[in-house]
Amino acid sequence: MTGTRRTRLFLPVRNRPDRSTVRGTRPRARSVALSAGALAACASLAVGCGVVPGTTGGSGDDPVTVMTWAPEQTAATNEPGMPAMAKAYARWVNSQGGINGRRLNVLTCNEKNDTVAAAKCAQRAVDEGAVAVVGSYSQHGRSYLSPLEAAGIPYIGGYGLTDDEFTSPLSFPVNGGQPALLAGLGEQLAKSCGPVVLVRPDSVVGDTMPVLLDAGLRTGPHATSTDELAAEDATQYEEQTRKALRQATADPARKGCVVPSLGDRTDTFMDSFRRAREDYPGVRTAGVLGSIDQSLIDRSGGTYDGTYVTGWYPEENDKRWNTMNKVIRKHAFGDNRIDPADPGVQTTWIAYTVLKAVVEELGDGEVSARTVRRTLDQGMKVTTGGLTPPLSWPFDDLVAPGGFARLVNANVTFQVVRKGRLVAARKGFVSVLKTLENATS
Template identity: 30%
Template sequence: MTITVEQNAAFSVPQVAVAARAQVDAINAAGGIGGRQVELRMCDSKLDPNEEAACFRQAVDDGLDAVVGALSFFGAGLENLQEAGIPYVGGQGLIVSELVNPISFPADGGVPGLYLGMAATLHEAGATKPVVLAGDTDSSQTAAAVLTDGFKRVGISVQTVTVPLGQPDYSAQAQTIVDNGTDGVGLAVSSLAVPQVVKALRQAGYTGPIATQASGLNDTNIAALGDFAEGLLAVSTVSLPTSTDISGVADFVTRMRALQADVRIDEIGAHTWNGFDLFRAVVARMEGDFSSKGLLDTLNGIADPIELPMAGGYRTVGVTPPIPDYPRVFNLTAVSGRVTEGKLVATSVVGDPLSRLKGTR
């Protein structure tokens, strides 16, 4: 099963389903798993905690083998998977429960990598009085806390400004940020809200660096921003979708568009893709018949790193999770980019963001 969000007016990510279907099509075209074709179930959480919990219960009730590449904003049903022994593989790592539950295996840095990377990116841009503009969801507030921790590592305090999900006008918050004398803004809001937030900040007179998750600077949003897009900073925990000189990225873009020509190509779909890359590689290492237990045992026994095309080496044995509070993040990753002449271009390689933040807590 893959969990996505489609039927919600404030936030919809159909690219998650496209990424999952493209990966499963490739698995089945190659003979499936142990000669058996893989059946993909999609579940739409509608960005509702009750609906999301129902998706997790459905996975258990239907006896599914794994939940892969899912987008979870609440995590209220992960304990159901844990009780049933069903692995949660390559989730997007947006909420605390994904980062601590022993059946969860984020394939990349998740929120810790993304927002430590954002702190590093803004710090490198000269921010000394930063603000994080965060939505009122659990995932956005976790993101704000991680960005705050990143700046704390270099001795800088962060102010958090919270906004409701789906708010149409950000002018009041933008004016507050300008009046505060802020010299660096990190965004922890829906990717759909990024154009409105950036325009509000620039129209209020803010001229300093703004950093957002890379999904907020997809082609559609860059076009909508026009001249306001130039110089914006982006962070991802997988290779930027514009870095098609990387073979894994080129494969992702090509196969996504082959399945749906007008699909949005962004970091969110890339996360799901990366989660399935991990799933496929782990399945290839399994011995005996496929089962949830066999998959879980294999995931827990990865000593020889799996090289993920968009996120580097992944292993679970012989590695100490770099953030003690988030013990399921084995592969802490981040990559930065900048909008230059209307295109998001990588300005770093995928790597550990802590290496860019001097000092420790």
């Protein structure tokens, strides 16, 4: 199937439906029982089993319980740094007396890149009285949002992989997710590359990537990219590499670009690409943060020099990350799962910044799922030290591109790899709101 673009109507990223349901319908929230291990854990927690969902914040000195989940030790994309960052954040604020005197209690869960595991994580958040799920990663939006919506628990700062994160009234995204990254990358490449070849997973999430990338490419002379498919858990990419290089050199008058958007598998793809590239010296590479980051570049031995990269936030060495980096050094205790350059870690930091601002806004009042959600719905503005524009999600006044009703931050950053370092290719943020509107029209 590689090399052939599928004919399809555009839909924003959507997780795969249950086989037992008609395509396009939303399954009802399922009740997932606590495992024996979780039951045992409840006995040792000051808050947890038996409480009304989302009420652990209470008032006064009661702790504030939240959850962060992400896949770990799976065959596909993993984000172990996100729950690890959440724990480090909690240690930091608790060392300073908590938030308004309230201790922050962070629960973590391995989402396993699995619909059932994602639902179990969400149900555990409900059962243990979490007031929010914060800074988490999952491809299975409907699986985890159904239990959260049934309990009224807000989802703050997800990774932006599925359309549910940009449509659910309980979702409060802090970035433009995958849609903004791919649309922005298309804009970045529109005037810089000849033929553009996208190598991406053969999955429902992957199916939306060409549409978003092409929307950005159309801001220049391009019409579309060429689409190369690969298994989500592939272990070698020789065939895709050869085809991508041939297609990227189809126009000898212009330098083509190959765009691997394979998450954790990008490094594996680049091993094949590096060997085959000798016969195609003019071909450049490009990608989005999450598939290409500084730690990957450090291991590559120069493979990525000249690579165009689109991100959500300022580059890693920007001084606006200083506070986060200090917290990691002092409170992560050398946890090597936390990479400050990882956009998942950065998103978790920003999501907890939002949570902290909300709890401070509530003062000595009740901190619950209901009050957290209500505070955000009423249009509270959260500043993040310049890492994003001011964030606000007024329930009655959301203006966003069609299909992404909850998208409030359509800004991206353009970066490039020079001498082994990711640096700004263009100062400041670039809004891709208009491009996303064109993609969804």
